[in-house]
Amino acid sequence: MLQIAQYRNLKRIAWNSFSNLYRTHDRFLQLTFPRLPADAEFQKSWLTTHCTLTGDKNLILMGPPGAGKTTVGRIISQKLGCPVIDVDDDVLEKKWNVSVSQKLQEVGNEQFLEEEGKALTNFSASGSVISLTGSNPMHAASMQHIKKSGIVVYLDVHAEDIIDRLQVMQVDRIIGQSSGTSMRNILQERKQFYKKWHDVRVFCEAGITAEMIASKVLDEVKRYQDSESETFVSTRSRWPDEYEIKGSPKHFSDVVVEGLASDGGLFVPEKMLPQLKPREWEGLLRATYVERAQVILEKCIHPADVPAFRLGEIVEMAYGKNFACAKVAPVRHLMGNQYILELFHGPTASFKDMALQLMPHLFAYCIPRTCNYLVCVATSGDTGSAVLDGFSRLNNTDKKRIAVISLFPENGISYIQKSQMIGCQRENGWSIGIKSDFDFCQRTVKQLFTNLDYTGFLTAEYGTALSSANSINWARLLPQVVYHASAYLDLVAQGIISFGDPIDVCIPTGNFGNILAAVYAKLMGIPIRKFVCASNQNNVLTELIRTGHYDLRERKLIPSSSSAIDILKSSNLERYLHLLSGGNGQLVAQLFGHLEIEHHFQLPKDVLGRLQKDFVAGWCSEEECLATIHSVYCTTGYILDTHTAVAKTVADRLQDKTCPVVISYTAHYSKFAPAILQALRIAEIKSDPLSQLHLLHSFRPLPPVHKALIETLKLKEKLKHQVCAADVNAVFSQIETILQNHFQKVY
Known part of the structure; x- marks a missing residue:
């Protein structure tokens, strides 16, 4: 185990050796340049103090044409008191002695990219802000060269906003755009290059000013420099006493590898999860699920643990062709104010x-x-x-x-x-x-x-x-935050609500992870009003939320057709109680220690009050679950699985219908074919699972039978x-x- 700890420490030491140079400058910057309101005008007096950028390292701005690299670069250089270099004006045109547009006309797209790349490869600078061209990232050798000299900051602007800007600038073609290729397509094609090279992403939402972008760049670079800023603690840690004694902070890579804290608690971020501003969320309305996931996860995972470009590759592998639906986690209208978040399109047909x-x-x-x-x-x-x-x-x-x-x-x-x-x-x-x-x-x-x-x-x-x-x-829980945020954004994008309007979520709950991920989505800025916790007969969570008493004494697990929530000890409840108690690890340790020995605990009144402010809870019987499946199918032609039917039943009882409620559809109904067929009032159900699935398929239901399950049954x-x-x-x-x-x- 010592070897493992040494490996992680060496990785972080290597990171720090690169970023330590930035910290001296950052501390200086904090003292010299107090943060102004976002709409404050740039103060010329700031120029009175000269400051080089972290020794010989550069800050390199990258993004599509029209992203504002040149303007933002000039603002940052003024704020930092260091040189600014625009590759178009200061490198290419000086080397070629002709304008960039003239050079492009002379040599054509492919030759232009090669000559542009060679010019950048032969260029060197230090302690400067460098604004790349929009096409520089398409040349691998030159980007490898320039990336070694500093931090690459990706100004991520939505393609529609870029098109609007270029129209105002009267630009109708960009480098690499061939005849018959739309501007939108070439901008989409270029994203793969920007994702490949960036160290830091700055999301530039619609309406943001260049001054605001410059401030965001400096904030993100500061975070990039400080690899020790994002640490984790155990839910049972008597922090700060234990933290000071043990001495070694835990980072994202540590908690991914270790899984469970040594004291039996669960790892949680020491600081609150980052919050996105409303405009930043609105900027993701037109984004794909992959794009949303990458932006959210980059905010939550420090690049010292997983570099942004590598995280991007992982996200694309995770949500690529292995999902049956291109939208990955689509939202469907069910009835009234109820919407279904379909989480079963993955290869094993469940939200997991x-x-x-x-x-x-x-x-x-x-x-x-x-x-x-x-x-x-x-x-x-x-x-x-x-x-x-x-x-x-x-x-x-x-x-x-x-x-x-x-x-x-x-x-x-x-x-x-x-x-x-x-x-x-x-x-x-x-x-x-x-x-x-x-x-x-x-x-x-x-x-x-x-x-x-x-x-x-x-x-x-x-x-x-x-x-x-x-x-x-923690690495299992964190990605689940994305689909709750994405569901809300889809409702806004579909015109069902406006951003800022509240929604409720109703989730079939056993181990408390899925519903906790929705809580974290709210902490990051998604306007969720109420969390509706839905249980089957194993309703220990319903009792807790209603009374504050978590009581397992003389309670036996009752098997049901919604087996994934046949749980009495909910692991992730510990994380939520840690959050509600303001990070009181001592209280959490006492509660769960008492649960282990006495098989019950009672929440303090103040903690229960905070819980009941956000949560309501209910449960339904097996008979009610099956009746809901039958009723929904007869009304809509849509088949719920047994877990989603539990949530639908509870939502009908508890949700007040004053705002939309998103019900998590957690596993494809094909997994529970006997119960579904029973709910659909099929008199004779064959014992062979393949026959059951074929019978379900004959109903031509929505959603269709999950084909991967049929293949798995054959292999079994x-x-x-x-x-x-x-x-x-x-x-x-x-x-x-x-x-x-x-x-x-x-x-």
């Missing part, structure tokens, strides 16, 4: 794909290259197959050093879910059925992490460290899985057997 197509790539990037890792998860239905599928998409090198084991209740999930999980086993992933319920599986994973003798044994024998991909891992017959008794030591032994076959012993 929204995070688990992304998280494995983050994990593989953050871990050291010289250590093996075992990712161990507990699942109540959908997580297991999503984890196995996500980690199976890593490259071959990463799959050899990352093994995945999924623990699931052998008889506690639907037949199709079980078949899918077994079918998703690959060369680096296995499923183990446990003869118990989900809570036992989840408890076993936590015990695995906190058993120092066993974890030490795995490290010594197999060079293997542990991590988790359950929603206890060729595979086997391990089954284990409800005994922690037996599970530990089974895990070691798997590791013996995947990782060689360390000698």
Whole structure:
């Protein structure tokens, strides 16, 4: 484990050696140049103090033509008291002795890009603000050269805004635009180059002034410089005392790798999540899901942990062709003021794909290259197959050093879910059925992490460290914030609401991760009014929200057709209570310590009051769930899955219809075919799952039957899985057997 810590420390030391030069300047800048209101005019008196830009490093502005690079560059150079270089005017035209437009006419597009690239490759400067041309990033060699000299800042302006600006400037063609290619298409094509080279993105929303952009650039560069500013703490940490004693702060890459804090708590950001301004959110209205995800995640993940260009590659891999719907997470009108957020278009047909197509790539990037890792998860239905599928998409090198084991209740999930999980086993992933319920599986994973003798044994024998991909891992939870924000933006883009109008969200809730992600979306600036927590008969969360009493005494898990929320111990509740209590780790540790020993706890009145301000909760019976599926199908032709039907039933009772409510559709109904067919009043239901899916398909329902599930069921017959008794030591032994076959012993 020491080796792992050293690896992460070396990465951060290397980052700091690059950015330390910037900090001296930043502190000077803070003292010399107090921040003005966004609309304040630039003060000429600021020029009285000269300041070079971080020694010999440059600040390099990149973006499409019309993004404002030249104007913004001049403002920044005045603020910093350093030289400004415009590549068009100060490099190209001086070298060629002709105007850029004349040169383009003489040599044509392709030759122009090559000669422009050569000119930039032969150019060098230091301590300057450099405004690139819009086409510089299309030449790889010149960008590699210029990037070495400083920080590349991408001025990200929406294509429609660029087109409007260029029309005002009477520019009807740009470099690289051939006959028959629209301006919009060439701007879209260029985005891949800007994403490839940028260190910092500054989102330039419509209506923003050049002065405001310059201020945002300096703010983002300051964040880029300070790799120690974004740290994480345990929900059970007695901060600041424990923090000062332990001394070593945790960063994003640490919490991705470690999963669970050493004191049994969950990692949360020490500071509040960044908040986007209304105009910044509005600037994402026309963006794709991938573009929205990248902007939001770049705000939450420091580039010292995952560089922006690499994060962009990961986001595009995660939400590419492996999703059946191009919109990834579309919002559909259901009825009245109710809208459905479809989260089942991923390869394993559940909302877990929204995070688990992304998280494995983050994990593989953050871990050291010289250590093996075992990712161990507990699942109540959908997580297991999503984890196995996500980690199976890593490259071959990463799959050899990352093994995945999924623990699931052998008889506690639907037949199709079980078949899918077994079918998703690959060369680096296995499923183990446990003869118990989900809570036992989840408890076993936590015990695995906190058993120092066993974890030490795995490290010594197999060079293997542990991590988790359950929603206890921050990297599992963070991507879920994106789709809640995206749903709101879609409602605005569709003209259903105006930005700033409130919505409610209703989410079928078991482990509290999905609904907590919506809470984080609100903290980042999405106007969510109420969080409607929907439970089935296992309604411990309903009781907590209504009374403040979390009581597991004499409560037994009741199996249902909505198996993913058949949960009594909600892991992510701990994160929410930490947030509500103002980061009071001592209180959280007391509450969950009492839960572990006495099997219940009571929230303090002030914490309960804050909870009830934002949350309402309800539950429905199995019969009511099935009746809702039948009613919605008869009315709309749309089939809800059992979990979404729970949420719909609760929303009907609790939501006051004064604003739209977005209901999370968390898993495709095909996974629960017997229950759906029962709800549709089919008298004879064949036992064969494939026959059940074909029967559902015959209804020509909306949404259509998930084709990937049919393929998985065919594959399942060729595979086997391990089954284990409800005994922690037996599970530990089974895990070691798997590791013996995947990782060689360390000698």
